[in-house]
Amino acid sequence: MKLTSEEQDMLDGKYGKSAKKSMEILATLGEIFDAECMVDVVGVQIAGVSYANLGEAGLEFLSEMAEDGKVRVLTTLNPAGMDRENWQALGIDKEFAKNQNRAIDAFAKMGIITTCSCTPYLIGNTPHFGQHLAWAESSAVCYANSVIGARTNREGGPSALASAIIGKTPKYGYHLDENRHGEVLVKVNAQVKGTDEFGVLGKIIGDKLVELGKKTPYITGISRATVEELKSFCASVATYGGTALFHMEGITPEYNKYPKPSDIIFEINQDNLDKTRLELIDDDINIDFVSIGCPHASIHEIGKIANLLKGKKVKKEFWITTARPTKRIADEAGYSKIIEDAGAKFAADTCCVVAPIKGRFKGIMVDSAKACYYGRSKNKFKVKIGSIEECIEEATG
Ligand code: F3S
Numbered sequence: 001m002k003l004t005s006e007e008q009d010m011l012d013g014k015y016g017k018s019a020k021k022s023m024e025i026l027a028t029l030g031e032i033f034d035a036e037c038m039v040d041v042v043g044v045q046i047a048g049v050s051y052a053n054l055g056e057a058g059l060e061f062l063s064e065m066a067e068d069g070k071v072r073v074l075t076t077l078n079p080a081g082m083d084r085e086n087w088q089a090l091g092i093d094k095e096f097a098k099n100q101n102r103a104i105d106a107f108a109k110m111g112i113i114t115t116c117s118c119t120p121y122l123i124g125n126t127p128h129f130g131q132h133l134a135w136a137e138s139s140a141v142c143y144a145n146s147v148i149g150a151r152t153n154r155e156g157g158p159s160a161l162a163s164a165i166i167g168k169t170p171k172y173g174y175h176l177d178e179n180r181h182g183e184v185l186v187k188v189n190a191q192v193k194g195t196d197e198f199g200v201l202g203k204i205i206g207d208k209l210v211e212l213g214k215k216t217p218y219i220t221g222i223s224r225a226t227v228e229e230l231k232s233f234c235a236s237v238a239t240y241g242g243t244a245l246f247h248m249e250g251i252t253p254e255y256n257k258y259p260k261p262s263d264i265i266f267e268i269n270q271d272n273l274d275k276t277r278l279e280l281i282d283d284d285i286n287i288d289f290v291s292i293g294c295p296h297a298s299i300h301e302i303g304k305i306a307n308l309l310k311g312k313k314v315k316k317e318f319w320i321t322t323a324r325p326t327k328r329i330a331d332e333a334g335y336s337k338i339i340e341d342a343g344a345k346f347a348a349d350t351c352c353v354v355a356p357i358k359g360r361f362k363g364i365m366v367d368s369a370k371a372c373y374y375g376r377s378k379n380k381f382k383v384k385i386g387s388i389e390e391c392i393e394e395a396t397g
Contacts, residue, residue, distance in 0.1 A: 010166065046076075076113050148253070194229065199280075203276055218249070306334075309338060315395065
């Protein structure tokens, strides 16, 4: 990989220890993936923020980087293991909270904005078409590449941090036109509506892509989709199919930039949607936990939840997971008071997957196919998918 003289100086340690370590990480990645050069990034999003993922080894790496490391571009964090203000009410233990804060403090020391969200695009870490990024959260990577038309590979925690410190990433993968074309034509012959149904669609397409050994679908037949439906779809197709980019005819900005694939085609009808939905509902589930906001809830979703909860009381543990800036807007709009008066809880900065809640609940109801996947695999809950309305009915009924 060709390095500029400044990049070479960083690699030689002339810009300090953290810049040297960061350049080593990026140069190694560049060599592995045959990148010709580096490209400037306008924003970074770092994952692996929960202390449950980092552990002491991760924390040690962060502390070393924070000794002289400062980020050069706008950088935010993925959800942490707890709500930084409300962790006690959510049943997080003191020792975990102390360690989680040590990690966040190390990020803050490097100049990282310690907003912990998987929807950075909703809260100001918002790229526009064609800009290069180094983002790590799989659902956000898929949203940035597909819905916005920005360009990012799915970074690991250390490579995202390295990009934040250098302000660049090796130019390979989704940064290049040649890797952004659709590979499989997916024809949807059904009306898809709601975050839950878009999540189900993501699972069908993701599962099929794995079977075919392909990554990038070109989807037709969707006539409209909201931001919330697309964020749910991104989370699901990334979880089940490892997809970082899709094109959706008439919806996403690059759908007519590359040729429509014609050799591999598969179709989805209402039957497929109904059958796959049933795969996301466990038998004999006893629901004691309802959570909405995977990916993090938008202000629009929180407004809808407030409307549905007005004057009611929840009878089960009910979390709304969101970014703290979105929660602040909800406070100002009066939504938070309605929601909290109903007995539901905000879990800002975190989510039902990264919070250390394994074993605390038996059955979770969500509107997210991604949360179903991790609810089962990571937290060992039984799961049930439903619309936001059905989730609220379950919590209040
Ligand atoms: Fe976000 Fe947690 Fe879901 S990080 S995408 S809310 S699993």
